[in-house]
Amino acid sequence: MYEDSWYSFVPEFQHRTAPSASQTTGHRRKESLLQQPNGAIEHADNANSLPALFEDQDRDKSPPEPTLSRRAKSYSDFYDIVRAHLAGHSPKKRRKRRRNDRSWEALAVPESVAARLPGEEESHGDALEQELLRASQQEYLLYEDELAMTERHLQSLIADADSALKVLESLGQSFRAVDEQTSSFQAQCDGLLTKQRRLEALADSMSNDLSYYAYLEPITRRLNAPGAGRLVDGSEFTKILSTLDSCTDFMATNPSYRDAETYLARYQALLTKALHLLEVGFTNHLNKVSAEISRQIAATQSESARHALAYGRFEEIVLESYFLVPNLQTVVRNAYDQDGQPSSDPKAEIYANTASNLFHSYWAARERDLKPIIQHDLDTFKTEAKESIETAARNYVKQCFESSHNEASLFRKIFSIEAQYSTDPRSAYAVLKSHQRSVLTGTNVTPIASNLQAVLQSSDLQTICNFVGWITNEYLLLDYDEEETPFTSRCRELTARLLSEHLWTFTDGFFDVEISKRITKAAVPPEALKIGPVSNGDIASNAFPPIKRALELLVMFDQSMPKERCQRNSPVVFKIVKESIASLHRAEARIKSTKNGTDPDLFMVKNLLTLKNELMTLEIGDMRSNHTPAASLGAAGLQHFAQIWDTLRLPQNLLGGFLSSAFGSLSTYIPTRIPGSSLWSRSGASTPVVPGITPGGGGEMMHDASEQLDEALRQSIYGFTRRWAGVLNEARGGAGAGAGGATKLGGKNLAKVERELDEMLERAFGGQPEVVGKLKEAIQIEAQAQVQAAMGQGQGQKRSVVTRV
Incomplete structure (x- = not known):
């Protein structure tokens, strides 16, 4: 921090030891307090020294040897040395001063003697004292010099700053004057x-x-040059397309510019020519690849080798081009987005036309390459179908789905789009679907459906239902325990399209044929019109044969279709129920005409209840059961009879007056019973209601099969209970039933009639005591209602038995 010359103020004396004098025994002279031992810095006191004694001056008149402090290496070290020095000697100075003062008092020299002392001795002592004082205060003098120098520098800076401010002020005034003079x-x-x-x-x-x-002339020359076809395999082709797009957009948005229409037409023609060059280049490239791949596929017989050549090797060779495939992807992406949806750009139609041609060329080449593989798979499928159609169909579907996934992956890598399902006719999906070829395109499932239908056409309905149910449960219904992969997602999409577009319609056609053959046009022998006993507790064992077949068809349809297709809007379910009801009505008419001993109303109740119970068991329509659906046709019986009975609101709930409190209030859903009428109708008319025909006879078909079934069941139950209530009243002895009054039954007594009724119900509903009990209860209530009605007519009281709420 400081120069060495700053510390050279104190002269360097050689260290020496003070001479020792011999001490006398009488008076011993003390050593001079001004003398400092060599190397003892802590005992030196240079600031306050006493005048020399006379005897010391006589003996040695030279000044004592000073002791130098250690030179400081830095500013901080300098302060540390000074503090240590002052702190170590300050107490001793005060004690020395007191002792020295006492010494001076003891050794005081009279003024007369002091006046006689030599003058140079006194001046010599003062000079020495001043020199020692300066030596001890050297560090403070250095600080004083440094502060003085700093002060001079600061004053110089202040002076320079003042002069600079004055100059700046003058310049500012000059600039303001110039600005005022030059504003204009x-x-x-x-x-x-x-x-x-x-x-x-x-x-x-x-x-x-x-x-x-x-841009018109240079692009025209480049596209019309002899080697223009090589542009499609270079990096400049994309620049040409973007330039033509920009020029076309500019001319289209500025039609008022000179010759804008002419230039627009010429630029569009150049764009079409460039895209045509791309089509030609890609087709030539595919032909080269196809020639090599098809030759290698035909030369091998290994299925794994064919698969590797058809997909792995084909992809490798096609993507080997320099810029042909990237240029191709640029054109396709100008027409469609990543998911194959059409672009909103006005020029997208031109690019879409080119993309369609590229797709056509690609699938034509793929069909040539894969023709041996496709034919081999089809021959294998037909061979396996001779042994088991269902197993062969399952294997063929698995194989086709795998091939379709591979084709879709290859298509995505080449054209850089994923053709998702879309109903837009301008989408890539619609374009690919329009290319109907034998090869699977990833979006075209027609080849699978055509081959499956050709083989399944010769099978029976059960086989078709088993296959459709398998493919629905295997691919369409999502299993939440497994993570959905791209392959499973594509299989679900293909399955949904295969079923909705082909197989469901195909299966419905088989159901229509079976319904027409086994229900509508079924031959019914006379013994089928009788109700036999129930066997093995199966309520359907003694049902009408067409109804049995209807139950079988309902079970097959439910097992092969998802629940959405089994609801009330299903044409197959509607036709099964509708034709079953019509078949029962035809059988009822034959029973009434032949009088074979079968109760026609009980015959209808028996078969309609069986059909209704099966519909609820399978959860078909809007009806939902709290029970587990039956696994097969041979269920224990009428599991849902209580629910059916409550829904129908049978006659015991339709009585007015004294029975209304016992059986609950009425509902607008319940049809009105008109006394004297043989049937119920929702309008209250006495005309019989034929299922499928409106009460007014307009011939309009009812669209709800469930309501048709409920209406027919109400009519049959009421007809059965009303007639047998009249029979019981006659057996009891003269109570009339119906509008025509009562007729005696001769020798038939009440016990015999009740026994006949029990036998009839037990034969029809064996093992179903709930059904028998409800029907007998309804008959008794209806009998009481008839008695009350007869009594009211006899008393001249004209009132309606049932009122509609």
Whole structure:
């Protein structure tokens, strides 16, 4: 921090030892307090020294040897040395001063003697004292010099700053004066600059607009050159397309420019030519690849080798081009987005046409390459179908789904789009679907459906239902325990399209044929019109044969179709129920005409209840059961009879007056019973209601099969209970039933009639005591209602038995 010359103020004396004098025994002289031992810095006291004694001056008149402090290496070390020095000697100074003062008092010399002392001795002591004082205060003098130098520098800086401020002030005044004098000139300059910028912008705009006109000639020369076909395999082809797009957009958005329409047409023609070059180049490239791949596939007989050549090797060779495939992907992406949806750009139609041609060329080449593989798979499928159609169909579907996934993956790598399902006719999905070929395109499932239908056409309905149910449960229904992969997602999509577009319609056609054959046009022998006993507790064992077949068809349809197709909007379910009801009505008419001993109303109740119970068991329609659906046709019986009975609101709930409190209130759902009428109708008319025909006879078909079944069941139950209530009243002895009054039954007594009724119900509903009990209860209630009605007519009281709420 400081120069060495700053510390050279104190002269360097050689260290020496003070001479020792011999001490006398009488008076011993003390050593001079001004003398310092060599190397003892902590005992030196240079600041306050006493005058020399006379005897010391006589003996040695030279000044004592000073002791130098250690030179400080830095500013901080210097302060540390000074503090240590002062802290170590300050107490001793005070004690020495007191002792020295006492010494001076003891050794005081009279003034007379002091006046006689030599003068040089006194001046010599003062000079020495001053020199020692300066030596001890050297460090403070250095601080004083440093502060003085700093002060001079600060004063110089202040003076320079004052002069600079004065100069700046004068310059500011000069600039303000110049600004005031040149304001008009500055305004003129600003105007000129604004005009210059406007002219520059106008010139740039004109230059930019003229550039769209300048692109025509060079692009025309390049596209019409002899080697223009090589452009599609280079990096400049994309630049040409983007330039043509920009020029076309400019001319289309500025039709007022000179010759804009002419240039627009020419640019569009050049764009079409460029895209045609791409089509030709890609087709030639595919032909080269196809020639090599097809030859290798035909030469091998290994299925794994064929698969590797058809997909792995084909992909490798096609993607070996320099820029042909990237240019191809650019064109396709200008027409469609990543999911195959059409682009909103006005030029997308031109690119979409080119993309369609590229797709056509690609699938034509793939069909040539895969023709041996497709034919081999089809021959294998037909061979396996001779042994088991269902097993062969399952294997063929698995194989086709795997091939379709591979084709879709290869298509995505080449064209850089994923053709998702879409109903838009401009989408890539619609374009690919329109290319009906024998090869699976990833979106075209027609080849699978055609081959399956050709083989399944010769099988029976059960086999078709088993296969459709398998493919629905295997691929369409999502299993939440497994994570959905791209392959499973594509299989679900293909399955949904295969079923909805082909197999469901195909299966419905088989059901229509079976319904017409086994229900509508079924031959019914006379013994089938009788109700036999129930066997093995199966309520359907003694059902009408067409109804049995209807139950079988319902079970097959439910097992092969998802629940959404089994609801009330299913045409197959509606036709099964409708034709079953019609078949029962035809059988009822034959029973009434032949009088074979079968109760026609009980015959209808028996078969309609069986059909209704099966519909609820399978959860078909809007009806839902709290029970587990039956696994097969041989269920224990009428599991849902209580629910059916409550829904129908049978006659015991339709009585007014004294029975209303016992059986609950009425509902608008319940049809009105008119006394004297043989049937119920929702309008209250006495005309019989034929299922499928409106009460007014308009011939309009009822669209709800469940309501048709409920209506027919109500009519049959009421007809059965009303007639047998009259029989019981006659057996009891003269109570009339019906509008025509009562007729005696001769020798038939009440016990015999009740026994006959029990036998009839037990034969029809053996093992179903609930059904028998409800029907007998309804008959008794109806009998009481008839008695009350007869009594009211006899008393001249004209009132309605049932009122509609």
